Amino acid sequence: MKAAWYKKQGSAKSVIKTGDIDTPNAKPGEVRVKIAYSGLNPTDIKRRQGFGGQPQAYPIIIPHSDGSGVIDQVGKGVLKSRLNQKVWIWNGQWQRPFGTCAEYICLPSRQAVPLPKKTSLLHGACIGIPAITAHRCLFADGPIKGKTVLITGGAGAVGNYAIQLAKWGGASLIITTVSSESKAKQARMAGADAIINYKKQNVIKRISTITKGAGVDHIVEVAFGVNQPTILAVLKTHGTVACYASDKKPNPMLDFYGFMLRNANLRWVFMYQIPESAFRNAIRDINKWLEYSDPYHPVDKIFPLFKTADAHLRLQSGKAKGNIIISINS
Ligand SMILES: NC(=O)c1ccc[n+]([C@@H]2O[C@H](COP(=O)([O-])OP(=O)(O)OC[C@H]3O[C@@H](n4cnc5c(N)ncnc54)[C@H](OP(=O)(O)O)[C@@H]3O)[C@@H](O)[C@H]2O)c1
Structure with missing residues (x-):
């Protein structure tokens, strides 16, 4: 599959590579998502830079926790009815090496949330970290x-x-x-x-x-x-x-x-490790809000996968007005 990755921490241009990598298969309890869009957050930059002394936790990291796409494979124990479901993803690259900046991601089924019908895949990639953090800050x-x-x-x-x-x-x-x-x-x-x-x-x-x-x-x-x-x-x-x-x-x-x-x-608030019940409440409320309100998802710029390093630099510049997104298939 096509992917972006880095094998050591450092500046975007020096460490982020793009190319081909083995396509993963869903393990028991997992789904495989064919990614449409990968969403970038400041934490992805901080992790690559080793902010606060955090180490390169894995030999190879496919960055980004947020994303959207379509489930194309289910592991043992996951309902077959999930196949072909459009989803938004949370914590894709949290305590796991392989995030959303690739053609496919395999992750626990609950981290691929059904995307409400009126939300586009593009907007689905904006939701994960920012909306769950906002929900926790407001309703904890x-x-x-x-x-x-x-x-x-x-x-x-x-x-x-x-x-x-x-x-x-x-x-x-x-x-x-x-x-x-x-x-x-x-x-x-x-x-x-x-x-x-x-x-x-x-x-x-x-x-x-x-x-x-x-x-x-x-x-x-x-x-x-x-x-x-x-x-x-x-x-x-x-x-x-x-x-x-x-x-x-x-x-x-x-x-x-x-x-x-x-x-x-x-x-x-540290979004990645809020209690399980808080995740459940956030996902429930965010999907209700997406379905029954008129959400506004500002997108600053969409980059093709091979320009992932430029996308990182755009976020680092502080000039972005809205979410920065990688389109996996362009
Ligand atoms: N704890 C968690 O779980 C968690 C989750 C998500 C994000 N974060 C962190 O939260 C920060 C923001 O994330 P983000 O994705 O929202 O980033 P973002 O899209 O870049 O937004 C940050 C915003 O903060 C504003 N800002 C900076 N200093 C400010 C100040 N003194 N007073 C008022 N506004 C100020 C910036 O605007 P101006 O610079 O124009 O003022 C900018 O609009 C990052 O450090 C990120 O790593 C933490």
């Missing part, structure tokens, strides 16, 4: 119906789905932060009620005005370290902060009493 601590939610980085892959799932979950007011007018447009398309340009505006004052001084009940946070002072200034007593990244300041000094005196709930 109970319903958000009627709550005021702040989602930082509302044009990011996770942030954009968080806005949409917060609306689906009945949040009464969704505030988001962005860094430019084009990113504001994406947040608007997702359904944010109030958008703050954090580079030009005073976020704390704007949130105070928007909420008439009340603050927010729930925060979905992409940059905990740098935003900690803002969080403490706008979070209501008993509020929740769900944090999924802190790239710019990975080792912030925690303002213990700031959070304690608010009886705040600090929720750390």
Whole structure:
């Protein structure tokens, strides 16, 4: 089969190769998916770069955890009725060497989720990591119906789905932060009620005005370290902060009493290892949302398989406006 892979960590252009590799067969409990599109996430870059000291965990890695395609083979114990089913994939390259950036992937049946009829295969490749992370950040601590939610980085892959799932979950007011007018447009398309340009505006004052001084009940946070002072200034007593990244300041000094005196709930989210029941709930809700809402899936650019290294560089540039996708068959 055609695939992209790397045998050692390093820069995209120096380590990512494309070519032919053995086609896998489904083992018991697995399905084989003929991949249409592979979705790229920051974690795929971090893994290739050895971010945080993570090693090259396997001699050869086919990157990317997200993707979409059609089941063309089922292993022993998997219902034959799954054959020819269109699916979206999650955790394709988590604790496994072979991800979605190839013509075929074999993985446990539950990690290939039936794609709702109205969702295209292209959009199916955007869903996995970003939507499950957004769901966990929003719903890990109970319903958000009627709550005021702040989602930082509302044009990011996770942030954009968080806005949409917060609306689906009945949040009464969704505030988001962005860094430019084009990113504001994406947040608007997702359904944010109030958008703050954090580079030009005073976020704390704007949130105070928007909420008439009340603050927010729930925060979905992409940059905990740098935003900690803002969080403490706008979070209501008993509020929740769900944090999924802190790239710019990975080792912030925690303002213990700031959070304690608010009886705040600090929720750390590491999507890959949420409890099994949380995965089940996320998949159930995401498929309902895909089926019964009008989801917005911004796609920045589609690259052919042999340009996988360029796709990585595009994501690394920070200029992408939406998901970066590899089309396997072009
Ligand atoms: N914990 C987990 O399970 C998990 C799951 C998925 C992703 N992640 C991590 O989460 C991060 C984002 O992932 P993604 O896929 O959403 O990436 P993305 O599509 O690149 O989005 C990141 C967004 O964060 C915004 N941002 C950066 N600094 C900000 C700040 N100080 N305030 C507000 N917004 C800010 C960026 O916009 P501007 O730069 O224009 O502000 C961008 O829109 C990555 O580090 C990724 O590795 C973690």
